[in-house]
Amino acid sequence: MEITTTRAADQTVVIRLVGRLDANWCQTVQDAITAAIRAGDHRLRLDLAAVAYISSAGLRVLLGSYKQLRAIKGSFALGPVSPEARAVLDLAGLGMLLAPETPAAPPTDATASTPASAPAAHTSPRAAYEIHQLSAAATPLALAALGDPAGPALPVSIFPLQKPVSFGPDVFALGLGALGPDPKEAAARLGEFLSIAGAAVFQPTDGSPRPDFALCQGGFVPQGHLPVGLRGEGRFSRLARFAVTGDAPAVPLSELAATALELSGADAVAVVLYAETAGLVGATLRRPLDAAPPDRFAFPQIRDWLSFTTERAHRDGTALVVGVVAKPGHKLAPWLRPLSKESDLRAHFHAAAFPYRPIRKGRLELPATIAELFENSTPQALLHLLADQRDITGVGESEFHRGALWFTPAAA
Numbered sequence: 001m002e003i004t005t006t007r008a009a010d011q012t013v014v015i016r017l018v019g020r021l022d023a024n025w026c027q028t029v030q031d032a033i034t035a036a037i038r039a040g041d042h043r044l045r046l047d048l049a050a051v052a053y054i055s056s057a058g059l060r061v062l063l064g065s066y067k068q069l070r071a072i073k074g075s076f077a078l079g080p081v082s083p084e085a086r087a088v089l090d091l092a093g094l095g096m097l098l099a100p101e102t103p104a105a106p107p108t109d110a111t112a113s114t115p116a117s118a119p120a121a122h123t124s125p126r127a128a129y130e131i132h133q134l135s136a137a138a139t140p141l142a143l144a145a146l147g148d149p150a151g152p153a154l155p156v157s158i159f160p161l162q163k164p165v166s167f168g169p170d171v172f173a174l175g176l177g178a179l180g181p182d183p184k185e186a187a188a189r190l191g192e193f194l195s196i197a198g199a200a201v202f203q204p205t206d207g208s209p210r211p212d213f214a215l216c217q218g219g220f221v222p223q224g225h226l227p228v229g230l231r232g233e234g235r236f237s238r239l240a241r242f243a244v245t246g247d248a249p250a251v252p253l254s255e256l257a258a259t260a261l262e263l264s265g266a267d268a269v270a271v272v273l274y275a276e277t278a279g280l281v282g283a284t285l286r287r288p289l290d291a292a293p294p295d296r297f298a299f300p301q302i303r304d305w306l307s308f309t310t311e312r313a314h315r316d317g318t319a320l321v322v323g324v325v326a327k328p329g330h331k332l333a334p335w336l337r338p339l340s341k342e343s344d345l346r347a348h349f350h351a352a353a354f355p356y357r358p359i360r361k362g363r364l365e366l367p368a369t370i371a372e373l374f375e376n377s378t379p380q381a382l383l384h385l386l387a388d389q390r391d392i393t394g395v396g397e398s399e400f401h402r403g404a405l406w407f408t409p410a411a412a
Contacts, residue, residue: 001025003032008045012075016047021058021085030061037358038276038316040243040402042074048099049080054088062098071376072360119363122240124259126248129405131263132239132363139234140411141172141270143324145335147228161187164223165231167195169216169367172270174322174350175229176285177202179214179222186225188288192382193226194322194350196272197370200224201320201352203382205288211352211382215374230324230335230348236272236366236406238263243402250278250399253385254340257325257347259405266409268326271349274359274369275403277319279312280351281395282383308388311395314353314381319400320373321385323349324410331412340387340397349385351398354378364404 001019008014013036021029036044044065048054054062062078069076078099081089089095119130161183167173177193178186179202191203198216202224214222240263244251260269283306325339325347326332336346354377387397 001028003028005032005036010043012043012045013041014045014047016050018050020053020055021048021051021061022053022055023057026055026057026061029058030065033061033065037069038356038401040361042069042072042358042361044069044075045077045079047080048078048085049082051082052084054085059088059092059094063094066098068358071372072358073362074358074360119241122259122263123245124251124255126244126246126255127242127251127259128245129259130241132241133237134239134365134406135235135237139237140266140409141232141234141236142411143172143230143232143270143332145230145332145412146175146226161225161227164225167198167200167214167222167224168233169198170233170235171195171198171231172234172272172322173200173226173229173231174324174348175226175231176289177224177226177229178204179212179224181223183225190225190227190289191285192350192384193224193229194320194352194382195222196320196322197367198222199370199374201379201382203284205285211379213374213379215371230332232270232410234408236270237408238406239364240405240407241361241364241403242405250401252340252396253321253349253398253400254343254345254387256400256405257323257339257349258343258345260407261325261327261345264407264409268324268330268332268410268412269407270410271321271323271325272366272406273319273321273323273400273403274364274373275319275321275400275405276356276359277314277317277353278399278401279315280319280353280383280385280398281309281312281388282351282385282398283308284381284383308386309383309395312399313383316356317380318354318357318359318377319351320354320370320379321349321351323347323385326410332410337386341389349398351383351385352379353381353383355380359403366406369404
């Protein structure tokens, strides 16, 4: 099979196939479609004028691509189509869906709760942004600082645990926590934790290989313990859609954080990032802290308590990142850490890593986006993001290709 890719005048990516779309070639065709989507192109058309045969394996690729792009408000169509390919599509009941005689209008976004104004433009050294105003007033998100921030990497004093708290639709939280109402059980499982828009995720330290999570559903609201960290309630005022520009391979987390702080005009911001990853760098608590010795973060004991990424992990996946960024001297600074060697900003970020999912373009509402993510995917890991800037061996910081960045001013 021959595969060529061009771009039409309306910016639709056209993938022309010549040959048989059968089991031997369906993965190659799928790879070409996936490469276009990963490059940020969400309007695709397959030219099947020179395809004389389509097997069931080929039909599966076509229907799967159609569903994937429709889910992110993109478009996927076939045309022109050879008579032989048209006959197979019609017999399979897919002709009018994938290759209608009159193309259907692009799907519209019915999720926006308020009228959308034209986005503003902004640039940073490695990215271009579309800035969407989500609310007329940027009311600061009031954050409560929990626990004792002393210690070189994690707080020292976290006990005893008190009554559980709820993580409802408007809660923003990150730190060390656990889901479940029982304090004794939670103390033995405390790990990296985040909560946003009715979803709460944590990495148990009881040997569980994957994060656990709970979602607001009907009258159910996740409950748990967050003895150390930052917690507040409120809505986000702005959304920045970003993508790499020029020859930049990816956008570092520090640049995204600094841009959110700059655009907010505040001394501190709460941030939610949903993005396609170039790689995550960070650490995860490995053992429960209910009986931890005071010197657990001294070398070499730290290796028993924290698991570090030795290279960028979860490359070419999707990540949900929750964090706070502040200027030096801010009241929240004791709960934050240096963002990078090149920046004087301080920050605290936790990231839930997911398998790759394309992210649709334009204005996104945070609650609907989070609900869709957890309905269709499962977190694979949860990291406390760090910048590894050791000489020679350091792997740098977390980086991203494109995505959505919600932010709002934060107050202590």
